[in-house]
Amino acid sequence: MLWFFYIIYSNYIKRGTYNMANVTILGAGAMGSALTTPLRKNGHNVNLWGTHLDTKIIDQLKKDGTHIKHKCKLEDGINYFYNEELEEAMKDADLVIMGITSDGLASVFKKAIPYLKEGMVVGSVAKGFEYDLKDKDKVIILPDILEELLPENLVGKIPFVFVGGPCKAVEVVWECPNSVDYASKDIEAAKYMRSLLVTDKYNVGISSDVIGLEICAAMKNAYSIGLGMAEGFKELDGKLNNNCKAALFTFAVAEMGVLTKAMGGSYSSVIGQPGVGDLEITCEAGRNRILGEVCGGGMPGTKAIKKMRDEDITVEGYNAIKFAWELIPQLEEKGVLDRSKLPFLQALYEILFEDKNAYDTIVKVMNKCTGFDYE
């Protein structure tokens, strides 16, 4: 009889909304550490593990609970782990959240694999494209990377949940209201992850559209560089170009729709938080916009990106443009895309990689995209 209660009890613990779960967050950077706030507010047991790049962050967190990037204290009661303590950090996890940037995702996930067990849910905040691990010429989205890395005995047994939508990490720590989407092929897994994180401020919508969410997550960075160019034009003659920026915003949404459709995703993500919402916040400030502003102000694309790289600034949208550009022939070969439907993306590629003049090129985009048939 005892085993019967045990099964009910353990299941209750695992999926129950109001019960304590064990959550391990891999990566103590801005977003990984921010998610400790709603998790601790909901009373879960939270392990925050830092990569080798996060040692100073973990040092300070252990010392006085302050996160040196967020410049404020995190919630009490979080368990902190250094890079070499991965096994301990992963022990008994119900939910593992990959709080890792796209370029580090595969390597960290590989390290975590030995500690994954059937029934665990894996969430990821990483966004974007990558080269296929099996075919270095092929561009795929990050969810495919995680699926590929999973060892045979765990295939189909570890559901993945991906996070999209506008979400500045520090505002999560501050408990400002937000709204994000959790997308998964396994809706129950997405709902489970939501049940652990959702609060009256951290709002979560559920979606089955992993592809659309990922395409938007990557491309909103790309197009925000373009919107930044309109902001940068004022360097040329002192005149604001708000009309141009707003029009480009609309074209960006349309082209995210073209790419999402070609990849097999849903338009609902494009007009939802992952698309429109995340584009809005991304074009207001940040590194993508800065790169755009610099180019819009007259600096050639290759010089502008070199300057930012010399200052150790990663511009995600720049990589997204390159990946998307390489993805186009793959999609054309499949017969699901016509590159003439992406004039804004083409312009961004030409400005950033071929040093075409930003102003003249954007003026032509405005001519071409106005009244353009994106269908």
Next chain:
Amino acid sequence: MLWFFYIIYSNYIKRGTYNMANVTILGAGAMGSALTTPLRKNGHNVNLWGTHLDTKIIDQLKKDGTHIKHKCKLEDGINYFYNEELEEAMKDADLVIMGITSDGLASVFKKAIPYLKEGMVVGSVAKGFEYDLKDKDKVIILPDILEELLPENLVGKIPFVFVGGPCKAVEVVWECPNSVDYASKDIEAAKYMRSLLVTDKYNVGISSDVIGLEICAAMKNAYSIGLGMAEGFKELDGKLNNNCKAALFTFAVAEMGVLTKAMGGSYSSVIGQPGVGDLEITCEAGRNRILGEVCGGGMPGTKAIKKMRDEDITVEGYNAIKFAWELIPQLEEKGVLDRSKLPFLQALYEILFEDKNAYDTIVKVMNKCTGFDYE
């Protein structure tokens, strides 16, 4: 034989892209006067007529060509007319553009009616809702007002063209690139108006969706007040709420879609320049956003609007919220709308007209609208 050439010639003059047309702009305010720039660049004969409110503007324009609102000179060769010179200003017009704000549109159009002739095209930059002239309890869109005012002998003989999309007037004067939509039930009329105004900077798309364009034009002001509230929250505790603003942006687009659909408009306007594009520019700055910021910062809605009115500041979005709120029962009666699909609009009404606390109300909107089924 001569009459034959005359017909061909006069038609050519009238509809030809590269021929001089006579264009009369009624209203010398920001937008009316701005449209003189693309028209003069294209070599048309332009008459700019000022209402009784524009006398000082016309004075200065006649003196040295400077527009006192734009603080710069307009193009050379524009003919300026005072309020009492309407007949002369309207003489031989091929295109009449109503550069009048929504509250003055009907009265100015009535004055212009005696000088309208079959074959003239009438464009309008005024946007929004109004009470039906025949039924003061009924809310209708401005295009319906113009249609209603037309005397019987001109019904069906004067095509109307409506302008939507992001367009700060002064940027048109500066010749910064923009993209707007011209919508008309008579597509040829919209194309004709475009042919007179389009330049390499002033881009014009053509649309048949008058209803969607007008709904978006009005509601983008309304929702921008809500987006401004998220900006204002920083007054409460010093914390930015960019996540909230971006999420609300997405809900605003969704609700513009709900209203547009209920009114019989097209979703293409909502995700195009009149909806997404114009919302983007409107929420970045301006009077609607300011009202929202003030409420978000803690001032009760009725006090905030009184303060702005005392300073003689018209907030178009405030009126749009009221009109939309009164429109709801009309649409419910027709069975084309369920008001529960407009939670953000309801919140704005409650904050502005019933003094509900902005922060608490918006937090509830975020809870309700996340993952909300807007279909």
